[in-house]
Amino acid sequence: MTASALTRPGERDRLSSKIAEIDWRLVGLISIIAGVGCAMQYSIAGGSWEPWALKQMIRFGVLLVAMLVLAMVHPKWWFRAAYPMYAVLLFMVLLIEFTPLGYEPAGAGAKNWLNLGFTRIQPAEFMKIGLVLALARWYHDHTAQDARWSWKLLIPAGLIGLPFILVAKQPDLGSAMIIGLTGAVLMFLAGLSWRVIAAGIAAVVAIVPPFVMFGMHDYQRNRVLTFLSPESDPSGTGYNIIQSKIALGSGGVMGRGYGLGSQSQLEFLPERHTDFIFSTVAEEFGFLGSFTLIACYIGVILVALRIASLSYSHFGRIAASGMVAFFALFVLINGAMVMGLAPVVGVPMPLLSYGGSSMMTIMFGFGLVLSTRVHRYAELPKGQGLF
Template structure:
């Protein structure tokens, strides 16, 4: 029997063969969303400066990085899972407990390394997906369903959640918790544990809001419940966002003609509320088209996850897709007044370096899962 006959179906070794295995539909959809983000940042900023040019450069560089990461065999992602989680957790700790951390927007969630500024809370989401995928790969379906061993993945989620919540960065902490919960659910978590967890969350939310949250965070939650109570103060952001969403109508006011964003009534128009600006300028048709692109990206990513022969590959790709979907759902609910304003950006549409970097690296992993979907990974639990 020849060596080629021993090669598993679909496995590609040469660079040219790997490139053909990349899902170019996904690349195109990401480019459409990233390009739309650049266009909106050009509009709300009044030109390429201060945001649009940076967005284009970052997206272009990270697209090249994403395609490069897609060519890395899945076994290397597998080996790097725990070390990367540890590294990103260390960065979160450095943000909180060293002079390198600094405060912006009321939260000590940035790390100044001199040559670059990072938001470690963004990176720990990616590290968490890798670490959980590797842990579940090495354990049985029974362990994933109901076992005392589940305390280990629970701790993997709980430690960064508590550290990020302490900064305080409620939006990132929420995403960490929901990402971890999504992966545990996809891995086969028992419905009894899910029911208990949901019940505990519902019971703990009221005292958490009243006695644990900082005053400005509590005000955000109370404002979400009744923004009209203080329209010129805490309710201003949500009210202006709703006005922008509604004033776009079916086809929008036109590119660069949104009064809410151009006259700066809309707060954080380049980050948290970029989707509101998009809806005002391009209306229901424009915002719905972007949501369709988002939906297609998530569905293609989940399809890629289903193709992987390894449990690690399936959970890693599905975990990144879940994180991406959570960004969209939380930001969308936030700008529509259906959730408190927690500082979660609209992925690849909003301005932001750390968020874009981690998401594009995540999509590099998803593509690596597709290109190397037949890779055989060990079941052992060794670190390397």
Template sequence: MTASALTRPGERDRLSTKLSELDWRLIALLSVVAMTGTAMLYSIAGGQWQPWAIDHLLRFGAMLLVMIGLAMVHPKWFFRAAYPLYGLVVVMVLMIEFTPLGYEPAGAGAKNWLNLGFIRIQPAEFVKLGLVLALARWYHDHTAQEARWSWKLIFPVAMIGVPFLLVAKQPDLGSAMIIGLTGAAVMFVAGLSWKVIAAGGVAALVTIPPFVMFGMHEYQRNRVLTFLSPESDPSGTGYNIIQSKIALGSGGLLGRGYGLGSQSQLEFLPERETDFIFSTVAEEFGFVGSFALLACYIAIVLIALRIASLAHSHFARISAAGMTAFFAIFVLINGAMVMGLAPVVGVPMPLLSYGGSSMMTIMIGFGLVLSTRVHRYAELPKGYGLV
């Protein structure tokens, strides 16, 4: 369909037209990953739908409808909601710290959940959505020069820094890391000067060692040090990485077969339904299966970035690229973690791992990406207003 057809009065509002403009390749790839997750959760439960597979499947079905529904929404509504949503998620993080509604799941090591009675959520997951939208809103209203280098950049830095510090204090290092990296990715996409990026990289390298030694809790520091030498504590903090590597290696080229992974079936592999589910894929389907899954993730990222690049609105471009960035960061960190290339920080593999808050965040994010695809010719003037 041509640009003129989509922008003709009344034409863009037809539901059939909007549905035809959805990128069904992206929807299909997201469904493949989620169905793979369902199959693996069924496998590691010993061929049982409970306790994980059926919940994962039903959640995805519900969130698939939500994602398509959000794709029908005009980007102006996301634009108007950007700052209020950011404020809401920051307040939710603060509620964990200063109200009785915050709690720490057994064995989690971090007080990072909010119990609202009818639902329990992890606000740090939704911070990423609010942050991307707020940053995209800020950059939409500022010039390319201001995005490259200006004293005004203190505002997006503060937007990133506030939730980063609050989440890190919980302490939830994995979520804080993703918040920081997602914010940095949005600033990069918006046109941040390479000199600033290089200076930030150098500053990070300089501050990481003292932060590890003096700014982390002892168990977090042990995770980082064990990552460098997991064999130094094979039955303690190094156990997770060692078992994950065993699962990855035992799969070989074609895997041990569906439901036949000894590391996961005999429960040697820790957190096999969440953090280390990719290790189960590698054990049961080998290099070929794990490579095919990673190829799906790569295709999702490339299609989403293509959608972002075609948007006429600066807000839509940056927000869609930002949503894609935090999805890609999830994949990179979890993949590096299970391979022993990064410390274990509790980051799930998107749509593959079991977890409601993570799935909800990812699917809402892709709802915004698909909205960008459907309304790619929409223009949003600067200073559009909050209401």
């Protein structure tokens, strides 16, 4: 009897067999988006590799290798690390709030970085992965009835609420939104009762207005109110949205051409290499270029969701779906933000925007998605949770 008859494809231990199981469509789409990001940073810098494009290219190359290495890791290690990783990352967020190790970069408006001496990190970014793994572990160890409606749901609600409150208090509204919405999406995917969902939506609708008026810092409140009417303060809080809309509209159907975007090249467009880089793409490559890029993002989401659906373990399905959820939320929120459909909250366009912490989070997340694909037949024990 051959080895292939004794083992299912995802259970073979040879490295060559695992490499063959990687979904190279997903790797290719990720590489295309990151390549476009590097090309745009080269264009924005006036046809120079410095200060952004070269660093971003090297960073992506290193993280691409790390993603493929993580794809070889068996899901049982992700499973065992879920709660400890969540606890360590939550502790780091607490260190920012209650110790001198937390600091606020110049002009950032939020104390959301942790200075460890030998390096500086942004724990809120990695908290997204820690939350997804912790929730996946919890739902794996509990019944469908517990996931639908039970007092035990207070535990995943607490897992979501703690980092959400701490990160919002920094205040880092963008990361807090991603954490809260990712958790909500996972609870929905796990089978949460529609009655609870309806009650939750009603509660959010009731809470948002007083939170905006009394719970936000003045500059955050101005951002929210200004996005409704940016023309009311065109040289102040409305400037970013107005310039972004000009860039989006000036590209037309075909765009102005690579390196010829006036809004980005003349530096009218703020944060043109980070939060508003999609506006630069629209200006230089027009509707067709923007549509093609969005199609690549949709392709990544659909392929990754397909991978999640193939997992034999509930942990694998929930974890992979959670990684897709926060990636999709990045795309949705940034896209709405640059088009003036949402307040400017500092959420980057994944793989496209310049930055290390965000790209590292995304690539590590897709490493887990690919691990789910490679080991899709792996079965994990139930009833092993800490709660």
